[in-house]
Amino acid sequence: MKIHIQYFAALRDARGLKEEWIEKDPSSNPSALAIFQQLKTEYGFAYDANQIRFAVNGDFAPSTALIKDGDTLVFIPPVSGG
């Protein structure tokens, strides 16, 4: 299955991309957290998983949210608006 990942701020700098599509085996039933940890290992993100919030298809989702084919997953590093 294909998952759309979007990156912002320091994570975009670390990954070097605003977005990408990744392939996952649907039978692995990946959670948002599991996908982040995989990408963190692969690309060396400095953030721990507990510093990241997740958004699926445009709204906040728990780290345990199961990601399906075609979903858009966004990792939200610590914010600093205002």
Place this chain on the structure above:
Amino acid sequence: MDTMIPYIQIQAEPIDSSDKVKQADEFQPPPDCGGVCYFEGVIRNHNHGKKVHYLEYEAYEDLAYKELKRIAHEAAEKFDVKKISIIHRVGRLEIGDTAVSIRVATHHRREAFESCQYIIDSLKVRVPIWKKEVYLDGCHEWTQCTHS
């Protein structure tokens, strides 16, 4: 019933480049409101002992709009706010620029102060907007909200 519709805007255009009096006039408090509170978050020239050259703000806009609306409705319910306007800039901002403008109108002044504070405090920890500080020494850093 909550019939208050907050005005929420995320924009690259300066908030305060045009006539400030006109902007104040446009936020007309309803006739039953006696308290109007304005907060502006302004870019300052220092942070954590470093001299700031300029800032860049970035937003995950779809979700930022959603979360700002949720915060506005929470404030309206907690503090009986009758009118709310929240404007946040994105892009490059210089020292002295206004990054965020919050305006509330309530019946009485205590709720105006408290709701305005609630909105900015909530925005700073919840809304997916990030700021990168670029320092005079050329270094830059994506900051985290650590203080009030």
